[in-house]
Amino acid sequence: DAGVIQSPRHEVTEMGQEVTLRCKPISGHDYLFWYRQTMMRGLELLIYFNNNVPIDDSGMPEDRFSAKMPNASFSTLKIQPSEPRDSAVYFCASSFGGYSYNEQFFGPGTRLTVL
Amino acid sequence: GQNIDQPTEMTATEGAIVQINCTYQTSGFNGLFWYQQHAGEAPTFLSYNVLDGLEEKGRFSSFLSRSKGYSYLLLKELQMKDSASYLCAGPNTNAGKSTFGDGTTLTVKP
Numbered sequence: 775d776a777g778v779i780q781s782p783r784h785e786v787t788e789m790g791q792e793v794t795l796r797c798k799p800i801s802g803h804d805y806l807f808w809y810r811q812t813m814m815r816g817l818e819l820l821i822y823f824n825n826n827v828p829i830d831d832s833g834m835p836e837d838r839f840s841a842k843m844p845n846a847s848f849s850t851l852k853i854q855p856s857e858p859r860d861s862a863v864y865f866c867a868s869s870f871g872g873y874s875y876n877e878q879f880f881g882p883g884t885r886l887t888v889l
Numbered sequence: 890g891q892n893i894d895q896p897t898e899m900t901a902t903e904g905a906i907v908q909i910n911c912t913y914q915t916s917g918f919n920g921l922f923w924y925q926q927h928a929g930e931a932p933t934f935l936s937y938n939v940l941d942g943l944e945e946k947g948r949f950s951s952f953l954s955r956s957k958g959y960s961y962l963l964l965k966e967l968q969m970k971d972s973a974s975y976l977c978a979g980p981n982t983n984a985g986k987s988t989f990g991d992g993t994t995l996t997v998k999p
Contacts, residue, residue: 816991817932817976865931877922878987880931 778881780866786887792854795884798847799868807878808841808851809865817865823849856888892918893990895977900996906965909993911977915958918979922987923951923962926974935962935975964995972997 779798787793799806807822821831826843834841838857843849853860863885867878892914901907911921920939924932938944938953938960950963964971974992 817989819987819989877934877937878932880933883931 778866778868778879780864780881780884782884783882784885784887786889787856788889789857790855791888792852793856793860793886793888795851795864795866795886797849797851797866797881799849799866800870800879801847803868803870803879804846805869805876805878806843806849807867807869808849809867809880810862811865811883812862820851853886856886858888861886861888893977893979893988895975895990895993897991898994898996900998901964901967903967903969903997903999905967906963907967907995909962909964909975909995911960911962911990913958913960913977913979913990915955918958920955920980921951921953921960922978922980923960924976924978924989926976926992928973932976967997969997969999971995 778800781796785793804825808820809817810820811817818833820833821841822829823843826846839853841851863883865880865883867880869876869878895911920937922937923935925935926932935949936951938951941954943950943952948965953960960977962975972995974994976989976992978987978989980987
């Protein structure tokens with residue numbers, strides 16, 4: 775298995791632009807998580823899905839952030855409009871088998887820089 | 890991370906043993922994960938303890954006391970490649986998600 779796939783690996787954009795991050799979870803996994811990591815705030819859970827349905831989006835910082843999972847093999851995290859404080863590494867992770875008791879497999883991350 | 894505390898930084902010598910502690914609020918948690926994250930890379934799974942006691946995996950061991958809300962990760966025979974951030978994370982039974990600590994940055998020196 776290729777593991778969790780994220781694209782792009784690096785994104786540099788200007789303030790006000792729309793940014794779309796993509797994730798392909800491991801086949802068969804029924805949970806998908808979006809995290810943001812910064813030096814100041816550590817690893818923060820933004821939103822997670824179970825069987826393509828958003829379960830908890832309380833970590834999404836503002837309405838500028840939105841996430842979708844149209845099918846079991848694809849998810850997007852969109853920021854519109856982007857701001858410099860959104861600069862961070864965004865990780866997607868997936869897990870299998872019920873709830874949060876199982877190991878999460880992380881993708882390589884997308885390093886976002888907003889100028 | 891919310892409700893999880895671990896030291897920010899630790900330093901140890903190559904070949905030595907180091908213990909990284911993690912405390913958490915007991916309500917709503919069921920067991921504890923440890924992840925390793927090298928600089929510039931994604932976190933990777935190390936261990937999961939659901940029962941009290943010590944679990945050993947080679948040079949790494951993890952301990953859990955559910956009643957005390959306490960866990961530690963023990964690294965033996967330290968190697969330079971063990972320099973990384975170590976994150977403890979608790980599955981939250983109330984929210985169906987894991988809460989991560991801020992991580993402990995371990996530096997192994999020659």
